[in-house]
């Protein structure tokens with residue numbers, strides 16, 4: 397297919413070409429039903445099959461054990477920042493957070509609207525260029541949960557192993573690295589992720605929640621913002637984002653056909669290595685932002701000698717068919733987001749461009 401850009405967008409982000417083509421084929425008429433999936437009831441058998449199949453694919457690919465509910469929610473991961481404290485905090489308890497960067501900070505600020513929070517560890521003093529070491533994570537006795545941001549999309553850091561939170565439920569924001577590698581779901585009380593980085597288009601947020609955490613909130617919570625509402629109704633309490641869920645379904649089948657979470661880890665590891673090797677081998681022309689031990693295999697962040705040079709890199713890369721390499725406005729520099737669907741060929745092309753750019757400007 398002609399004209400596919402080298403897409404390094406941070407989110408919404410690249411989708412597998414096969415997925416887009418399949419969606420195109422099924423767009424106008426779904427499965428001999430005489431209509432598009434978008435035109436049919438979410439209570440009908442045809443949609444329900446897609447809905448439950450998507451749940452089952454997630455269960456299979458994430459290795460979700462018994463005793464967890466899989467929810468399809470709306471409002472993005474940002475709404476989870478509020479739903480978590482609203483549903484899980486109670487008087488005398490605190491929400492404990494590891495402050496790893498921009499997204500963790502947003503989660504903390506939101507939780508403060510609903511109750512008390514505690515910082516279990518922070519790398520703010522190091523400009524969030526690293527994930528705190530596991531031994532630095534201190535969970536208060538009265539913690540209702542410990543929240544970690546698995547991958548800091550903006551800074552380009554990623555937990556390599558998650559903290560052991562004992563009997564305190566561990567909550568993970570996996571918006572930018574869900575299914576990028578195998579994880580042990582049983583370590584978590586709750587995992588959530590907006591779909592638009594690794595799972596599909598924007599519009600649906602996945603939550604995987606341990607059943608004992610789905611109780612009655614101790615504060616007044618709108619019906620739509622209670623986990624129990626969606627858990628009881630299998631995410632069909634009201635109209636779910638049917639097309640987004642269908643797209644996630646199609647992406648999950650692609651993940652499965654490509655080796656599942658382990659297959660993704662191998663593919664992502666190779667892509668990330670190509671880029672980090674190019675950065676580390678540039679003699680300082682490119683400098684990785686994240687400390688080596690905290691580097692993300694999803695968002696590769698780097699800086700150059702001057703902002704001028706970074707601007708020039710961004711501009712020239714665009715002219716050469718690369719999209720989305722400018723770093724987030726809050727931290728500057730450059731960032732290549734290499735989620736599951738980004739093909740290795742895009743990364744190879746970027747590495748060639750980086751070498752060429754250096755030879756002309758180094």
Ligand SMILES: *Cc1c(COP(=O)(O)O)cnc(C)c1O
Nearest residue numbers: 472473474499547549571572590
């Ligand atoms: C993108 C992102 C979010 C915000 O997701 P929305 O779906 O836009 O609300 C939250 N956390 C992380 C780690 C992200 O990468």
